[in-house]
Amino acid sequence: MIEFINVSKTFPEGNHAVENINLKIEDGEFVFIVGPSGAGKSTMLKLIMREETPSEGKVIVNGRDLTKMRRSQVPYLRRTMGIVFQDFRLIDKMTVFENVAFAMRVTGTKQSVIKKRVPYVLKLVGLERMGTRHPSELSGGEQQRVSLARALANEPSLIIADEPTGNVDPKRSYEIMNLLKEVNKMGTTVLVVTHEHNLVTKFNGRVIKMKRGKIVKDTAEEYYKERNKKERESEDRFAGFDEISENKTETTYSDNYDEIHERVNRLIKDIENEN
Numbered sequence: 337m338i339e340f341i342n343v344s345k346t347f348p349e350g351n352h353a354v355e356n357i358n359l360k361i362e363d364g365e366f367v368f369i370v371g372p373s374g375a376g377k378s379t380m381l382k383l384i385m386r387e388e389t390p391s392e393g394k395v396i397v398n399g400r401d402l403t404k405m406r407r408s409q410v411p412y413l414r415r416t417m418g419i420v421f422q423d424f425r426l427i428d429k430m431t432v433f434e435n436v437a438f439a440m441r442v443t444g445t446k447q448s449v450i451k452k453r454v455p456y457v458l459k460l461v462g463l464e465r466m467g468t469r470h471p472s473e474l475s476g477g478e479q480q481r482v483s484l485a486r487a488l489a490n491e492p493s494l495i496i497a498d499e500p501t502g503n504v505d506p507k508r509s510y511e512i513m514n515l516l517k518e519v520n521k522m523g524t525t526v527l528v529v530t531h532e533h534n535l536v537t538k539f540n541g542r543v544i545k546m547k548r549g550k551i552v553k554d555t556a557e558e559y560y561k562e563r564n565k566k567e568r569e570s571e572d573r574f575a576g577f578d579e580i581s582e583n584k585t586e587t588t589y590s591d592n593y594d595e596i597h598e599r600v601n602r603l604i605k606d607i608e609n610e611n
């Protein structure tokens with residue numbers, strides 16, 4: 337769970353990036369953060385990943401008060417998160433493959449797992465043929481997708497994506513959002529900053545609207561109602577399936593990702609057929 341308690345962030349030059357924010361985000365939510373440029377969206381995300389610390393108030397992530405967290409603990413916090421930065425932050429000296437693999441190496445993942453997982457996430461974002469290139473040899477949208485692949489690599493419990501569709505065409509935007517939605521369905525909490533109004537209306541999610549550092553709208557209640565209704569419906573739909581799933585052995589994450597990939601592909605085909 338993420339909690340903001342009376343959080344303000346004022347930069348030394350006197351900019352109030354975020355002003356007295358109170359907010360709770362439960363595990364498993366899908367949250368859009370919207371609002372004009374300079375509203376404080378990226379600052380909110382940076383407070384959650386502890387790239388910034390609040391000038392006032394508390395930010396609590398999974399029960400830990402980030403304002404009291406020691407610097408040495410920050411890498412452990414980040415390992416639970418997949419982050420898509422607004423400015424990508426890829427390492428140009430490394431290939432695309434290495435950029436994603438690097439993120440896995442720092443968490444101590446075995447080489448044998450990395451070798452399988454990296455091509456897999458690159459395929460998920462449609463970059464399976466780009467592994468040997470360097471970021472500078474890619475378009476903005478392709479770099480953005482590398483950044484998304486890197487965020488997915490460690491199967492994080494929270495994905496924070498700052499305008500992950502800012503540089504891609506409408507079809508790709510749709511695919512990326514679908515991918516995030518599918519990952520969310522598997523239990524990952526997703527926070528997405530976006531300027532694309534049509535994506536927000538097309539994809540169900542809680543919408544937090546910011547303006548001049550404040551939350552001016554939050555559809556949390558509507559979102560919870562809708563989500564509970566959907567959960568009840570899906571429970572009904574799957575009634576009687578319990579016996580079948582009991583016989584199944586434990587599902588691994590990679591099974592889940594295969595399933596996601598297939599579903600995303602099907603969705604893409606559906607869209608293409610529609611057009």
Ligand SMILES: Nc1ncnc2c1ncn2[C@@H]1O[C@H](COP(=O)(O)OP(=O)(O)OP(=O)(O)O)[C@@H](O)[C@H]1O
Pocket residue numbers: 347348349351352353371372373374375376377378379380422
């Ligand atoms: N490091 C910084 N130093 C000083 N001011 C900053 C810093 N980072 C952000 N700000 C200011 O805080 C405000 C909020 O910035 P933020 O980056 O959170 O906006 P945003 O909503 O993400 O905007 P955009 O949609 O353009 O990305 C802006 O006025 C910005 O100039």
Ligand SMILES: [Mg+2]
Pocket residue numbers: 377378379422498
């Ligand atoms: Mg921003």
